[in-house]
Amino acid sequence: MGIQIAPSILNADWADLGGEVDRIAEAADWVHVDVMDNHFVPNLTIGVAVVERLVERSRLPLDCHLMIEDPDRWAPAYAEVGARSVTFHAEAVRAPVKLARSLRAAGARAGLALRPATPIEPYADLLPELDMLLLMTVEPGFGGQGFLDMVLPKIRRARSLVAASGGEVWLQVDGGIAAETIERAARAGADMFVAGSAVYGADDPGQAVRELRAQAEKAAVTG
Numbered sequence: 474m475g476i477q478i479a480p481s482i483l484n485a486d487w488a489d490l491g492g493e494v495d496r497i498a499e500a501a502d503w504v505h506v507d508v509m510d511n512h513f514v515p516n517l518t519i520g521v522a523v524v525e526r527l528v529e530r531s532r533l534p535l536d537c538h539l540m541i542e543d544p545d546r547w548a549p550a551y552a553e554v555g556a557r558s559v560t561f562h563a564e565a566v567r568a569p570v571k572l573a574r575s576l577r578a579a580g581a582r583a584g585l586a587l588r589p590a591t592p593i594e595p596y597a598d599l600l601p602e603l604d605m606l607l608l609m610t611v612e613p614g615f616g617g618q619g620f621l622d623m624v625l626p627k628i629r630r631a632r633s634l635v636a637a638s639g640g641e642v643w644l645q646v647d648g649g650i651a652a653e654t655i656e657r658a659a660r661a662g663a664d665m666f667v668a669g670s671a672v673y674g675a676d677d678p679g680q681a682v683r684e685l686r687a688q689a690e691k692a693a694v695t696g
């Protein structure tokens with residue numbers, strides 16, 4: 474699949490989400506939508522009604538990152554309204570295989586997210602049920618935090634597990650991805666990059682996406 478860039482709208486203008494998505498539509502692969510419930514993380518964003526409207530409005534597919542309690546109950550609705558990728562957190566889910574299967578049955582890619590301190594190894598056997606692993610490179614909750622280098626060894630281990638499983642699991646990193654950090658994450662094996670403030674803090678978000686992609690492509694592990 475190659476390198477993919479998914480700008481996060483967390484730090485975009487919430488009063489003009491349609492316009493903000495248009496600014497990256499020519500350059501990016503996905504729109505990363507951070508759903509937060511003020512329980513799993515200490516922040517509150519949007520829910521399924523806004524996602525449904527964004528699906529209709531956006532030319533790019535939506536990549537929904539659910540930072541919520543009880544994803545077993547709430548996640549399938551995001552797939553049902555048309556989010557093309559739905560990611561739930563390992564620390565919150567009760568029945569990940571069942572949930573991943575119901576997301577896929579509803580037509581979405583199924584993603585599993587891990588907070589920085591959550592190990593990847595207990596989830597190795599789940600890879601055939603998944604389309605994506607999201608390794609958080611900050612504690613989830615807010616944009617604009619510094620990239621945690623401590624996650625780099627886990628990215629490398631995840632890349633090996635994905636290769637050994639023979640599947641087509643995308644390896645996404647999220648948090649603190651910017652010009653200064655994206656090459657480290659790409660060299661460790663990530664192939665899908667979420668960037669919030671590095672894109673929406675730039676004067677030209679589309680150009681920021683193109684520059685991040687070029688950096689990641691140059692640094693990416695090949696073969």
Ligand code: DX5
Nearest residue numbers: 483613614616617649669670
């Ligand atoms: C953090 C979110 C991220 C965030 C990234 O909890 O999951 O998607 O928006 O923002 P930056 O790129 O600014 O770290």
Ligand code: ZN
Nearest residue numbers: 507538647667
């Ligand atoms: Zn996110």
